[in-house]
Amino acid sequence: MAVPTYKVTLSDDTGSTKYDITSYVLSVNITRGRSRELDKFEAGSFSITLQNNTRYFDPTNTSSPIYTLITPKRYIEIWSGGLKQFDGYVLDWNFSYDVSGESVATVIGADAFGFLANQALTGSVTTETSELTGARLTKIAADPRITWPFGGIYTVFDVGRRTLQADTIAPNTNALEYMQLIERTEGGYLYVSRDGALTFDQSANPPITIVSFTDSGVAGAYNIPYQGIEIVYGSELLYNQVILTRLNGGTVTATRQSSINTYGAAAYQGDTYLHNTNLDTEKQAYLLVAKYSVPEYRFESITVSLTSLSASKQGILLALDLPNVVDVTFTPNKTGSAITRTVRILGIEHEMSVDDHKITYRFGSVVNEQLLLDNTVFAKLDSYVLGF
Numbered sequence: 001m002a003v004p005t006y007k008v009t010l011s012d013d014t015g016s017t018k019y020d021i022t023s024y025v026l027s028v029n030i031t032r033g034r035s036r037e038l039d040k041f042e043a044g045s046f047s048i049t050l051q052n053n054t055r056y057f058d059p060t061n062t063s064s065p066i067y068t069l070i071t072p073k074r075y076i077e078i079w080s081g082g083l084k085q086f087d088g089y090v091l092d093w094n095f096s097y098d099v100s101g102e103s104v105a106t107v108i109g110a111d112a113f114g115f116l117a118n119q120a121l122t123g124s125v126t127t128e129t130s131e132l133t134g135a136r137l138t139k140i141a142a143d144p145r146i147t148w149p150f151g152g153i154y155t156v157f158d159v160g161r162r163t164l165q166a167d168t169i170a171p172n173t174n175a176l177e178y179m180q181l182i183e184r185t186e187g188g189y190l191y192v193s194r195d196g197a198l199t200f201d202q203s204a205n206p207p208i209t210i211v212s213f214t215d216s217g218v219a220g221a222y223n224i225p226y227q228g229i230e231i232v233y234g235s236e237l238l239y240n241q242v243i244l245t246r247l248n249g250g251t252v253t254a255t256r257q258s259s260i261n262t263y264g265a266a267a268y269q270g271d272t273y274l275h276n277t278n279l280d281t282e283k284q285a286y287l288l289v290a291k292y293s294v295p296e297y298r299f300e301s302i303t304v305s306l307t308s309l310s311a312s313k314q315g316i317l318l319a320l321d322l323p324n325v326v327d328v329t330f331t332p333n334k335t336g337s338a339i340t341r342t343v344r345i346l347g348i349e350h351e352m353s354v355d356d357h358k359i360t361y362r363f364g365s366v367v368n369e370q371l372l373l374d375n376t377v378f379a380k381l382d383s384y385v386l387g388f
Contacts, residue, residue, distance in 0.1 A: 003307050003357050004081035004314045008048060010066065010090075011075045015150050018077070019066050024050045024057070026104065026353070028078060030086050032111070033191070033322050033347030037237060037364040038268070040180050041191045041322070043113035046078060046086050050105045052095065057105035059093070075150050076109055080357060081311070083318045085350060087111060087196025089149055111192040112153055119146045119175040126169040130276055133160030133186040137179060137200050146175055156193070158202035162186045163276040165248065185274040187284065189323045194348075201323065204369070211316060212327040213302055213361075216338060224313055227358075228303040229330055237365075239268035239292040246281040247272045254285035256293035268292065291369065299328045299341050299363050306357040317359060320345060325366060342366050 008025050009018040025048060032044035055061040059070035070093055078086040088111040097103045122145055128136060134157045140146075141155050162185055169178065183190035187203040210222050217225065240259035245251045268288065275281045306314045320326070324345045331338040347362030 001308055001310060003353075003355065004311075004318065006081075006352055006357070007077075007079040009077045009079075010069055012069060013073070013075065013150060015075045019069065021050065021066075024052070026051055028350065028352040030078065030350040030352075031347070032086075032194070032349075033345070033362060035347060035362060037346065040183075041113070041189070043117060044086065044088065044111035044192055045114070046076070046088065046109055048076075048078075048107045050107065052103045052105040053101055055103075057093070057107075058095070070105075073149065076107070080350070080352065081306075081314050081318045083315070084195040085318065086194065087192075089115065112149070112196065112198055113176065113192050115149050116146070116176040116179070116198075117174070121145050121169055121173045121175055121178065122171060128164075128167045128169065130166045131164055133162050133164060133182050133188070134158050134200060134202065135160070136164050136182050137190070140175060140179055140182075141198060143175070154197045155199075156197045157200040158188070158205060160186050160188070160200075160202045161204065162280065164274045165246075165276045167247065167274060181272065181274055184271065185284075187287070191322045194321050209320065209324045209326055211320065211324075212329065213304070214329040215331060216329060218329075221312065222316065224304060224309070224317065226302040226304045229328075230300045230302075231298065231330070232300045233295065233297045235263070235266065235295060237292050237298075238263060238266050238295045240289060241265060241267040242270065242285045242289040242292075243267060244270040244281050244285045244288075245272050246275050246278055249275070249281065250278045252278060252282040252285050254282070254289040256289050259293035263295070291365075291367070296365055296367060297339075298365055299330065299343055301347075301360055301362045302328060303358055303360045306359065307355075320348070320361070322346065322348065323364075326361075328363070 007022045010021050011018040027049045029047045034041045050057055056064050057070055058064060059067055061067055072090050074090045076088060076090055077084060088109050090107055090109040092108045094106040121143060137157050179190055189201040191199055193199045211224060212222055213224050213226050240256040242254045273281050322345055325342060327340060327342050329338050329340045343363035344366050345361050346364045349360040351358045
């Protein structure tokens with residue numbers, strides 16, 4: 001058992017010539033996803049600390065073979081165990097020089113979301129016809145007014161289950177914000193995958209995995225031990241009144257009175273939605289109030305050290321991505337019965353060094369999501385609700 005082999009490459013805008021800078025890497029930190037279920041996915045970010053005693057990463061050192069690459073907006077890839085964990089670009093280079101000669105360079109960057117967040121659909125007004133969410137996202141991603149880095153972006157979009165209204169997109173509309181409006185209307189997931197693909201998973205179509213995180217020491221190829229767990233039980237995601245507004249339409253309110261009687265009123269005010277009808281917006285509101293009207297004992301996150309795992313289990317974890325579904329088992333203080341929850345991965349954080357590689361997974365609940373017939377996880381009565 002050992003730390004999985006990692007690799008970091010740096011290249012120009014095209015990515016055609018890649019420089020392996022792994023031998024200079026002291027540490028790598030990666031953060032992707034979101035913290036809570038109702039938050040938007042944020043741009044993934046990375047921070048790499050590099051040994052720089054020879055000024056290899058100095059943009060003023062013309063003797064360095066890569067000095068022309070020590071600028072913002074260069075392409076960077078981070079791999080571990082032969083699997084890509086991050087695909088993005090450089091935002092900043094920071095340098096620290098010590099009188100002893102021990103010097104480091106820190107490179108900070110983001111994935112394609114960080115690029116998309118600064119793109120606007122400029123120029124003339126665009127009129128879109130009524131269509132499914134996947135079709136609208138495909139149009140936006142292919143819009144010539146968006147300039148993608150590194151020669152383009154690879155997209156993996158589901159068709160979608162929600163029909164969007166015909167819409168007039170005003171000039172200078174932020175591209176990422178509009179795509180997240182489509183995501184919110186669908187109730188799906190729009191994110192950048194670990195290998196850099198702009199990805200859209202439609203609602204009620206979760207990627208299921210067979211990974212089970214456990215503290216019980218149960219043997220098995222897909223049973224993964226973890227070192228730390230965080231649990232929350234409170235009102236952070238307690239909403240018994242959901243108020244949603246449809247663009248060019250009305251405002252709807254879904255209420256769960258039994259929850260109000262027990263916990264007091266707690267309202268969630270959603271942003272504007274692009275549903276084709278007010279009825280669809282109302283159905284969305286009722287789905288949300290059904291999911292969040294009762295507080296839940298939630299597994300919020302776990303931390304795993306890959307160093308103590310076999311190569312096969314390291315590979316299983318390094319292949320996980322947003323928003324995979326996994327099982328977590330926890331027996332508090334090894335006392336009493338074990339508690340098992342099926343959860344969705346909403347965030348992934350890596351801490352990599354020559355001595356260790358830790359991953360923290362942040363979770364969202366799947367209780368009271370939409371019922372999926374003939375599904376081993378989401379077809380349980382009294383645990384999930386009928387959708388639309």
